[in-house]
Amino acid sequence: MLGAWWQRWRRDWMDYPLREGTVYAGRYRIERFIGMGSFGQAYRCTDLTSGAAVLLKRGKPSKRGQAREMLKRESDMLRRLDHPQIPKRLDYSVHRREEVLVMELVEGDSLEHAIMEQGRTFSACEALHIVRQLLQPLKHMHEKGYVHRDVRIPNVLVSGDRVYLIDVGLACRIGDTSSAAGEERHGGRAPSGFADSWGAAKHRMRVPEPASDLYGLGHLFLFMMYAGYKPAAEGQEERGWEEELALDLEVKAFVQGLLESRWRSAAACERELERVLKEACL
Numbered sequence: 087m088l089g090a091w092w093q094r095w096r097r098d099w100m101d102y103p104l105r106e107g108t109v110y111a112g113r114y115r116i117e118r119f120i121g122m123g124s125f126g127q128a129y130r131c132t133d134l135t136s137g138a139a140v141l142l143k144r145g146k147p148s149k150r151g152q153a154r155e156m157l158k159r160e161s162d163m164l165r166r167l168d169h170p171q172i173p174k175r176l177d178y179s180v181h182r183r184e185e186v187l188v189m190e191l192v193e194g195d196s197l198e199h200a201i202m203e204q205g206r207t208f209s210a211c212e213a214l215h216i217v218r219q220l221l222q223p224l225k226h227m228h229e230k231g232y233v234h235r236d237v238r239i240p241n242v243l244v245s246g247d248r249v250y251l252i253d254v255g256l257a258c259r260i261g262d263t264s265s266a267a268g269e270e271r272h273g274g275r276a277p278s279g280f281a282d283s284w285g286a287a288k289h290r291m292r293v294p295e296p297a298s299d300l301y302g303l304g305h306l307f308l309f310m311m312y313a314g315y316k317p318a319a320e321g322q323e324e325r326g327w328e329e330e331l332a333l334d335l336e337v338k339a340f341v342q343g344l345l346e347s348r349w350r351s352a353a354a355c356e357r358e359l360e361r362v363l364k365e366a367c368l
Contacts, residue, residue: 101146103127109134111181114142114188122146125153125255130191133176140176143187154185156255161187163254166230171223171250192252194245197310201239207314210337211367213307216242218359219249220303225352228296232257235292237302239309262294297347300355304344334366 103119104127110116113134120128120141129142143160145153164175164187177188197216200206208216220242227234236256243250290301311331328338340362342348349355 101127101148104129104144110142110186111179113179114140114186116142125156131188133188139191141173141189141191143189145185157185157187160253160255160257163232163257164189167227167232167254169223169226171219171248172226172254173250173252192243192245192250194243194250197239197242197244197306200244201310201313208310210311210333211363213310214337214340214359214363214367216244216249216310217303217307218356218363220251220306221352221356221359223251224296224299224303225356227254227257228260228299228352231260233260233294233296234299234302235294237291237299237306239306242306256292258294260294260296296351297349300344300349300352301347303355304341307341307344336362336365 101122103122104110104116106116106118108116110131114131115134116129116131117139118130120130122128125146127144127146129144131140131142132138133140143157145157158178161175161178164172168174173192174190175187176190179186179188195204220237224234224237232254234251234254234257236253237251241251241253243252287305291298308327308331311327311333315330317330328342331338333341340358343358344355349358
């Protein structure tokens with residue numbers, strides 16, 4: 087018991103956020119701690135060289151080599167991507183025994199925050215338009231030879247009329263079955279953004295092929311739909327989404343196609359979605 091308490095205390099002490107006003111690596115002044123995940127911390131900073139607001143991602147000190155490996159992997163991936171809906175890599179800085187990734191700062195809220203904290207709900211057409219926007223950065227990634235593997239509501243930012251896809255920490259080369267970096271980042275707890283059991287969804291999501299990202303889009307759409315779902319009666323027997331959600335037949339068929347890997351590329355999926363939008367969202 088005492089040993090476990092000591093380990094927790096030491097981990098929490100090591101991972102205590104950097105103080106506001108701290109100047110990191112002589113260049114980045116920390117303005118605000120944004121949040122902490124399983125392997126990293128995020129800060130809003132001012133680049134003292136340019137005066138621009140930036141996002142600084144720091145690996146959690148308690149995770150050591152594993153956090154550094156994931157951060158370096160994300161940095162290398164972003165270096166190869168160039169799309170207006172994917173935050174740009176600006177710098178990768180080594181300071182003492184730590185490494186940080188500096189990225190373009192996108193002002194906005196994640197879909198997770200909008201749904202969980204703000205109570206936002208979506209119509210089917212609104213959700214489909216978000217799916218359509220996300221197909222653009224996914225198509226870019228697939229054309230560059232990568233698959234995201236983590237298309238979920240925490241990794242989608244809404245800023246004005248634009249939707250951004252963030253966090254490529256689990257992305258890998260298409261067909262790279264050996265890539266398992268960060269597989270346990272959620273520690274076995276079902277994360278937000280899935281409509282069925284996390285175990286089965288996680289297995290399908292992690293397959294290194296473009297259809298995995300489309301599968302993720304299917305769950306993302308359903309999660310947005312369930313944000314506003316109210317059962318007809320308390321204690322009603324649970325049914326499948328096909329019965330619970332009042333969706334147009336064209337929309338339902340499209341979502342089933344996402345979940346069943348009907349399309350092998352984002353481009354093919356996009357063509358079908360354009361047809362569905364014309365039929366269901368005039």
